[in-house]
Every structure is written in structure tokens, then in C-alpha cells.
Amino acid sequence: MLYNFDEIIDRRNTGSLKWHYSDDTIALWVADMDFRAAQPILKTIEQVGQHGVLGYTKPTAALYESIINWHGNRYGLALDKQHILFSPGVIPSLVLMMRIFTEVGDAVLVNDPIYAPFMTKVGDNGRQLILSALKEGEGRYQLDLADIEAKIVAHKVKLFLLCNPHNPGGRVWTVDELESLLLICKKHDVAIVSDEIHQDLTLSGHEFIPFLGLAKDYEHKVVSITSMTKTFNVAGIKGSMIFAKDEALIEKISQQQRLSDEHDLNLFAYEVMRSAYEQGDEWLAQALTYIEANINLVCDFLAQHLPDIRVMRPEASYLIWLDCSAYDQDDQTLYDQLRAARVELSAGIQYGNEGQFKMRLNVACPQALLIEGLNRIHAAFNDIKS
Numbered sequence: 001m002l003y004n005f006d007e008i009i010d011r012r013n014t015g016s017l018k019w020h021y022s023d024d025t026i027a028l029w030v031a032d033m034d035f036r037a038a039q040p041i042l043k044t045i046e047q048v049g050q051h052g053v054l055g056y057t058k059p060t061a062a063l064y065e066s067i068i069n070w071h072g073n074r075y076g077l078a079l080d081k082q083h084i085l086f087s088p089g090v091i092p093s094l095v096l097m098m099r100i101f102t103e104v105g106d107a108v109l110v111n112d113p114i115y116a117p118f119m120t121k122v123g124d125n126g127r128q129l130i131l132s133a134l135k136e137g138e139g140r141y142q143l144d145l146a147d148i149e150a151k152i153v154a155h156k157v158k159l160f161l162l163c164n165p166h167n168p169g170g171r172v173w174t175v176d177e178l179e180s181l182l183l184i185c186k187k188h189d190v191a192i193v194s195d196e197i198h199q200d201l202t203l204s205g206h207e208f209i210p211f212l213g214l215a216k217d218y219e220h221k222v223v224s225i226t227s228m229t230k231t232f233n234v235a236g237i238k239g240s241m242i243f244a245k246d247e248a249l250i251e252k253i254s255q256q257q258r259l260s261d262e263h264d265l266n267l268f269a270y271e272v273m274r275s276a277y278e279q280g281d282e283w284l285a286q287a288l289t290y291i292e293a294n295i296n297l298v299c300d301f302l303a304q305h306l307p308d309i310r311v312m313r314p315e316a317s318y319l320i321w322l323d324c325s326a327y328d329q330d331d332q333t334l335y336d337q338l339r340a341a342r343v344e345l346s347a348g349i350q351y352g353n354e355g356q357f358k359m360r361l362n363v364a365c366p367q368a369l370l371i372e373g374l375n376r377i378h379a380a381f382n383d384i385k386s
Contacts, residue, residue, distance in 0.1 A: 003283055005035050005290040008366050025342045026373040031167070031319060033233040033364035035290075038283030041232060044275035048268060057267040059086065066277035067241065075199070077210040077243075085242040085253055086265050090197050091117045093225040093242050094161065098125050099256055100249075101191040101221075107155040109148065109190075113351035113358075115167045118195075122161075130155045133354050134169065139312060141169040143177055149184045159191045164211060165198040168321050168351050168360045170314025172206045178214055191221040197240070200231035200284060202316040203292055212243055220246040223253070230317075231284060232276045233364075239269035287364075291318045294363040294370055301374050306381050318364035321348070325357035327384045334359065334384075341380035343373045 011019040011034065018027045018034075027034075036042075048054070064081045071077040087093040094117065102108060104126035110118045112131040122129040132148045134141040151157060162181070165172045173181075185192050194211035202208040215222035227240035244250050257263035265273075295313065298320055302309050310323035322345075324334055331349040334357070338345055348358025363370055 001039060001282070003036070003038075003286050005287065006366050006368065007036060008369060009034065009036060021344075023342060025339070025344055026369060026376060027344055028362045028365070028370070028373045029344045029346045029360070031230065031317075031362060032235045033287070033318065034366060034369065035233055035287060035364065037233055038276065038280045040275050040279035040283075041234065041272055044271050045268060048271050054267055057270060058264070059270055060274070062278075063270055063274040066274045070277040071210070071243075075208060075210050075213070077213050079243060082247075082250065083243055083245050085244070085250070085257065086263060087225070087240045087242055087257070088238050088262060088265065090195055090225050090227055090240045091121065092262060093240055094118070094193065094195065095121050095125060096242075096253070096256060096262070097161075097191075097193040097223055097225070098122070098127055098159065100223075100252055101193070102127055102158045106158040108159045108161060109151055109155075109157045110161045111143070111163065111166075112353055113168055113348065113355040114161075114163055115195075116350045116352075118161050118163065119352060127159075128155065130157060131352065134166075136312075139310075140315070141166060141171050141312070143173070143181060145180050145184060148181070149188070152184065152188045152190055157188070157190055159193065160185055162192055162194045162211065164194050164196055165202060165208065165316035167198060167317065168319055168346075168348070168355070168358075169312055170317050170319060170321065172202055172208055172315040175209050175214070178209055178211055182211075182214055182218065185221070186218050189221070192223075194222070194224045196224050196226040197230050198317045199226060201288065201291075201318065203288065203295075203314065206315040208316065210243075212245065215245075219244070220249050223249070228273050228276045228280075232272075232280050233287075234272055234276070237269050237272050239265045239273055291364055294318070294365075294367060295320065297367065297370065298361065298363055298374065301378075305374075305378050309381070318362060320361045320363060322359045322361055323357065324359055324381075327357075327381065329357075329384055331356060337380045337384060338377065341376040343376040343380070345377075 308326035346360035348355030
């Protein structure tokens with residue numbers, strides 16, 4: 001079927017985190033889409049409700065098969081049922097992995113900039129946060145492998161938290177980059193946890209590589225975590241997966257999950273996940289086409305009207321990283337100026353020191369909303385002297 005991504009659905013006064021305003025502010029910030037979910041998913045939710053009995057549930061053989069087929073067919077990642085564990089979310093999984101691979105006081109390495117919970121959860125759980133700044137070149141981020149290794153050695157790092165595809169920069173790390181990182185971590189006995197929640201939002205011309213597929217002789221130290229929630233815009237239905245292939249590691253993760261009873265999802269999450277992976281590919285293909293058109297629109301608009309803003313074009317996701325440093329304003333002033341113009345972006349400084357003077361823009365919305373948001377951004381920056 002043909003989906004209508006131009007449809008504007010009013011999300012105000014629904015408990016929406018994204019659209020929490022009491023005025024007509026345009027929300028271009030937190031990473032969820034303003035698109036209606038795929039029809040097979042909505043039909044599945046309706047069918048579950050109509051059944052009438054919402055009792056205890058467990059993952060079915062059909063669910064496991066849908067996950068295995070999706071990741072095998074799209075990415076060549078060979079999974080068996082025993083390699084798949086369930087978790088209420090990617091961030092709880094990150095915390096769980098810190099407990100698996102580190103002790104209180106151990107050093108955990110992440111890149112800068114990075115999705116904020118990568119940093120905050122390290123400190124919240126008594127680990128030592130070590131940052132390695134990404135290098136910027138040719139309009140995209142690159143891993144500073146020399147700095148990563150130096151930090152690992154200097155701080156006796158036990159765990160590296162990788163974001164692939166990267167949030168907020170939108171990089172899809174190449175095979176060469178990932179293999180180089182793997183070699184460094186193997187050399188120094190560092191575990192790697194790869195957050196791959198944006199994997200299915202990889203854009204044309206780029207190829208997503210699952211990290212676990214590269215770790216054939218290091219599987220006891222590598223875990224991937226992912227979810228259907230970003231892919232299919234169902235973040236309100238919590239649920240994610242942990243992929244691991246080493247038998248002893250799987251048992252250790254399972255045991256840790258049992259301690260906190262965090263190994264089950266609810267009935268709707270299981271069924272939505274199965275439905276999405278079985279029947280959601282048509283919706284996803286159309287959504288990505290629409291998102292790429294919106295990315296082009298933003299790049300063209302800013303080049304014409306606000307050329308001093310440097311745009312990091314994403315290789316995955318619907319999030320665009322904007323460098324506003326030419327305007328010589330502090331981060332709070334930039335954010336406040338946009339909010340005064342009744343448009344909200346994500347302030348880059350929350351993603352680390354390298355996010356200073358930057359903003360993250362979400363383009364996964366109907367084009368009419370995006371154009372209105374861009375016009376308000378234009379007005380806000382016109383009031384700032386570059």
C-alpha cells in the first residue's frame with residue numbers, strides 16, 4: 001500500500017514527550033517520527049486487543065524467526081534463537097552490559113559527541129567516563145583510532161561503548177573502521193558493546209555492518225543491542241534485543257537479567273516486533289525515501305538562506321547535525337533564540353563537549369511542518385549577527 005507521510009497528525013495533549021507545548025511550537029527535536037505507524041503494526045495491536053485476554057506472555061517461535069530472517073536477509077548476520085535476548089530498552093541494556101563487563105571504578109570509553117545516556121549512565125553506575133573526541137573531516141566524523149588506543153592504555157579501559165550508526169553525527173562506520181577498532185580492543189582485552197538501534201535507517205549509498213558479524217574470534221567480549229522502536233516509530237511500545245554468540249557470555253547476561261527480572265517484554269511489544277519484522281519493510285522503504293527528500297530539503301534551504309550553518313549530512317537516521325559556531329553565540333542563547341521563534345531542536349551541548357555550538361534537527365515529519373520549522377529557524381538566526 002502507499003503511505004501518506006504528508007499527513008499532519010496532531011499529537012498535542014496526548015501525553016507526547018515531543019509535542020508537550022502549550023503554544024504552536026514546531027517540534028524538531030527528540031528522535032521519534034511524526035508518521036503514522038505501518039498498517040500491519042496497527043492491525044496487530046487491534047487484533048491483540050480484540051482477543052480480549054491480555055495475560056502473561058512469552059516470545060513465540062514466529063517472533064524469533066522474524067528477527068533471525070530480518071537480520072540475516074538485510075545484513076548477513078547469522079543468528080540462532082539462543083543468540084537473542086530481550087530487554088525493555090537499549091539504555092537499560094547499556095547499563096546491564098556495564099555490569100557484565102566492568103566493576104565499579106572501572107573505565108568505560110565512549111566517543112564525543114555521543115547520545116547523552118552513553119555518558120550519564122557511566123557515571124550514574126559508578127564507572128569512570130573516558131571520552132575520545134571524534135575527528136571531523138570532509139563533512140563527517142571519523143574515529144580517532146590513535147586517541148582511542150592511547151586512552152585505553154592510559155586509563156586501563158575495560159569497555160568501549162560504540163554507537164553505530166552514530167548519534168548525533170549520522171555516521172555509518174565502514175568495515176575498515178570497525179575492524180581497526182576491533183583490533184585495538186582485542187589487543188588490550190577491551191569489551192565492545194555496539195548500540196545499533198539506527199541500523200535500519202541507513203540511507204542510500206551506505207552499508208550498515210553489524211559489529212557482531214566481525215567478531216568471530218572475539219565473541220566472548222562483543223555484544224550488539226538494537227530495537228525495532230526507532231525503525232518503525234513505535235518508541236512508546238518499549239522493547240529491544242541483545243545479541244550475543246558466546247555461550248558463557250549469554251548465560252552471564254541471562255543470569256544478570258534474572259536478578260532484576262528484566263528479561264521479559266509485554267504482549268504488545270512482542271507482537272509489534274514480530275509484525276514489524278514480518279510485514280514492515282514496505283512502510284520502511286517509503287519512509288526512508290520521504291526522509292531522504294526531507295534531508296535534501298534542509299540542505300538546500302540552509303545553503304540558500306543560512307549558509308553560515310555547516311550541515312553534517314547523515315548517512316543514517318533522520319537526524320541532522322548542524323554546526324552553528326559561525327554565529328558566535330553560547331549554547332543556551334542559541335537554544336533560547338530558537339525557542340523564542342517557536343521551534344525546538346536538540347541542543348548539541350548535551351551530547352558532550354564536541355557538541356558545543358551545535359544543534360540536532362529531526363526531519364522525520366510531514367514536509368509542511370518541516371518547512372514551517374525551517375522558516376522559523378531562518379527568522380531566529382536572522383536576529384543573530386554572524
